[in-house]
Amino acid sequence: MANQLHLSIDRSSPVPLYHQVVQGIEAAIHTGLLEPGSRLENEIDLAAQLNLSRPTMRKAMDELVRSGLLVRKRGVGTQVVSSQVRRPLELSSLYDDLTNNGSKPTTDVLTFAHIEADDATRQALHLPAGAKVYHFTRLRKVGGKPLALMENWVRDDITHIDEQLLGSQGLYSILRSGGVNFRLATQRIGAMVANEYQAPLLETEPGSALVTMERTAVDDTGRNVETGHHVYRADSYSFEMTLVQR
Amino acid sequence: MANQLHLSIDRSSPVPLYHQVVQGIEAAIHTGLLEPGSRLENEIDLAAQLNLSRPTMRKAMDELVRSGLLVRKRGVGTQVVSSQVRRPLELSSLYDDLTNNGSKPTTDVLTFAHIEADDATRQALHLPAGAKVYHFTRLRKVGGKPLALMENWVRDDITHIDEQLLGSQGLYSILRSGGVNFRLATQRIGAMVANEYQAPLLETEPGSALVTMERTAVDDTGRNVETGHHVYRADSYSFEMTLVQR
DNA sequence: AACATCCTAATGTCAGGACAAACTATTGAC
DNA sequence: GTCAATAGTTTGTCCTGACATTAGGATGTT
Structure with a gap:
C-alpha cells in the first residue's frame, strides 16, 4: 500500500x-x-x-x-482521486488556452476604438464619468474555423493598446506585458441562440446554440482592468472545471 | 488607512x-x-x-x-477587492442553491428505474460490468415555472434512493443523509437548443437556448458517486463564478 | 454472536520564530 | 533635476513542536 x-x-x-x-x-x-x-x-x-x-x-x-x-x-x-482529473478552470485567456493546447489561433480585429465609456462599462470597471476606454471586437479562429466572437472594454490608463498588436497576440498577453498582474476574475456563463449578426461571422446558422461568457478581471492593485462579453460556438467550445468542497 | x-x-x-x-x-x-x-x-x-x-x-x-x-x-x-464579489462556484446542488436563495423549488420525477449501467455510465462511475445504478429524470420548477431538466445516474451500493424522496428533496441532500461526503466534482458547461422533447417540459419553444451541464461527483473515499446531464432554460439560469490566479 | 469500549493512526489546528524576496519611498550622488 | 543606491515595510517561505479530533479496527464484555 x-x-x-x-x-x-x-x-x-x-x-x-x-x-x-x-x-x-x-x-x-x-x-x-x-x-x-x-x-x-x-x-x-x-x-x-x-x-x-x-x-x-x-x-x-x-x-x-x-x-x-x-x-x-x-x-x-x-x-x-479515482476519476481522470481535469484541470480546474483557471484565470487564463482563450488565446493562452488554445496555444497551450497546441492549436494556432488567429484573430481578426473587427472594430477598434478609443472612446468615452458608457454607463455599463463605467460601472463594471469602476471608472469616473468621462473616463475613456479601449473598445474592440475580435473574431477568433482555429484552423481557419471561427470559434469565438469577443467584445471587450479595457481601461486606458494602464498601457497602450494597438490594433495591430491585438491581431497577433492575446489580450491578456498584451496587458501582462504592460505590467498588469491579474489576480482574479468574475464571470458568468450562459447560453443564447445566434442572431443575424453573429451567425455569418461564426459561419453558422441563425438559431444555432452559442455559449456566452461575461467576464470582469481584477489586477493585483484591486483595479478592474477589463470587462468583456464573448460568445462561442457551442459545438466547438465548452467550459470544463473542477469544483472542490471547502 | x-x-x-x-x-x-x-x-x-x-x-x-x-x-x-x-x-x-x-x-x-x-x-x-x-x-x-x-x-x-x-x-x-x-x-x-x-x-x-x-x-x-x-x-x-x-x-x-x-x-x-x-x-x-x-x-x-x-x-x-474593489469589485462587488460574487461567490465562487461551489460544490452544491441546484436544489440547495435555490433554497438558500429563498426560492421554493419543486421537483417532478419523470422517470425512475434501478437498472444495469450502460457503458458510458460504467465508465463515468468506474463500475464493473453488470453493476446496477439508479437512473432517473427530474423536472425542477421554481414558482411553478420550469427551470431545469435533469437526468442522473447514481451508484446503488451507497444508499437506497426512493422515488418519493426525490420528489421532496434535492439529490445531494438525500445522498448526504445516506452518509456520502462529497469532496469534488468535475463539470462541463455548454449550450444547446431545445429539442422537441425538452421544449414542452421546460415550457419553451423548440430552438430556444439551453445551458447544458454535465457533472460527475466524487466522495471522500474517492468513489465516483453520481453523474448527470442537466439542461437549464438560458433565460432563467446562468453560472456565476470567481476565478483566482494561483 | 452482538455490542460497547478502548486504542491507534491519521489528519486538523495552533503557536512562535527565522529568514528571503519584493515593492516603495527616501536618500544620496552626479 | 535625474538617476541610482539604500533602507524599511510587507508578504512569502520554511522550520520545530504540540495537542485536538476523528475514523476505524481491536479488544473485551455480555
Missing part, C-alpha cells in the same frame, strides 16, 4: 519546496506511478522522507486537494 | 480560529465596514491584535484571497 515515490527536492532552486512537491506528485499521478484510488503515505512520513517539515508537506497536499487530485479524510489518510 | 476591525475570537468555540477570522472579515466587507479598495493592516499586527499566531492569521487571509475577497501583493499589503 505504501507507495514509494522518490521525488527529488532541490533546495537551491528558486521554486518553493512545497511547489516542487506539488509538481512531483502531479507528475507521479500523470505518469501512472501513483494509481487512481491508491493511498499515499501519511504526511509525517512523507515529510520525513523528503527532509521537509510537516507544514511544508501539508501545504503541498493542500494544493493538490484544492485542485482535485487528492482526497483527504481525517483519521484515515489521503487518496488519489 | 489602518482600518480598525474589532473582531471577537472565541477560543472555546469548536469552529477553528482561522475560520472565525474568515467569517469576521467577510462580515466586515459585507456590512461595508471594510470598504472596497481599502488596505488591511499587515498580517503581523492583525495577528497580534487578535492574540493569534501569524500562521493562523495567514491561513485565514489565504482563504479570503482564494475566495476572491482580498488581493495580496508582496512588499505592499493586502487590499479588499
